Amino acid sequence: MKLKSLIKRIESKYPLNLAYDWDNVGLLVGDFDNEIKKILVTLEANESVINEAIENNIDLIVTHHPFIFSKINKINTGDLKGRLIHKLIKHDIALYSMHTNFDIAFDGLNDYFMEVIGFENTKILEVTNSEILYKLAVYVPTTHADVLRKALGDVGCGNIGNYSHCSFNSEGLGTFKPLEGSNPFIGNINDIEHVNEIKIETIVPQRILGGVLSTMQKVHPYEEVAYDLYKLENKGNSVGLGRVSKLNHSTTLVELSNKIKEKLNMKHIRIVGDLDTKVSKVAVVTGSGADMVKKAQRQGADVIITGDVKYHDAQDALDMGMSIVDCGHFETEDIFKDAMKRFLDGIEDVQTIKSSVNLNPFKIV
Structure with a gap:
């Protein structure tokens, strides 16, 4: 799996925008186009953890504590952080950190x-945040209403409490006139067409808005989709x-x-x-x-x-x-390894292992 595809899966559940402004989360070292087959999860990455990753042919290290937190003015092997970054790049190991966004997120x-x-x-x-919601109203011929309604629900529209696929539907008459250069699904060029349509209204969380509009365009039979989008005062789930x-x-x-x-x-x-x-x-x-x-x-x-x-x-x-x-x-926080491994184990084509390095700096005697 490409690193960028894996990150998309991670951030769909643990969005970076949940993190505090002072935090540093996301891909901190690595190439988005790299192929990821083996992942090491750990609380944080020190030299022992990075050596462990090298020995186990790891492609990606996922940490809770940000690997790069404060400002870095130079990257060279004479500096501790620079030496570790150099080692990661030399062995083609990416590093991704998820800190306060993982603390805050549901199921984090x-x-x-x-x-x-x-x-x-x-x-x-x-x-710390409440999800922004939109109302989507889209007009579709009655013959395709069921297909579009299901597609919108399947990508996350219309979730209200313990209910999914919620929508309100009203019938009406749609009119349009295809002009020269158009490729109408229904009707003829320069003739005004009358079509029985359904207006589907549903709720869309902001985080999936782009994907919803893309799905709507793909499933809708019309060349030009008529729809309205309203930002709501209602708030979605709180985090x-x-x-x-x-x-x-x-x-x-x-x-x-x-x-x-x-x-x-x-x-x-x-x-x-x-x-x-x-x-x-x-x-x-x-x-x-x-x-x-x-x-x-x-x-x-x-x-x-x-x-x-x-x-x-x-x-x-x-x-x-x-x-x-x-x-x-x-x-x-060391239980991050167990929590993140459980999530990553649900992603196909990647193997996830927990770091065996004891990172606790304190000893009790």
């Missing part, structure tokens, strides 16, 4: 964390950072922490708060989320599960009456 890292721990009925902690879940059964802070340790295969975990505190609602922010404590409390959470909690963050949480389970940045 935060949702996968909730799945691993067993939290259900999740909601977004902080909404955002972090998740909140109301537990089916309340538990204590220490019981919750031990469950997390078991699920994430952790030996130690840091806890802020009374170990016997009753927990009935949890908030989760994978990676570094100590600045989301107030938002979690406003959503009714008793505890926030995250990483990178500083001393003063912990003291502030205690004063607020909030508990924190600090799993560590690495521990909440």
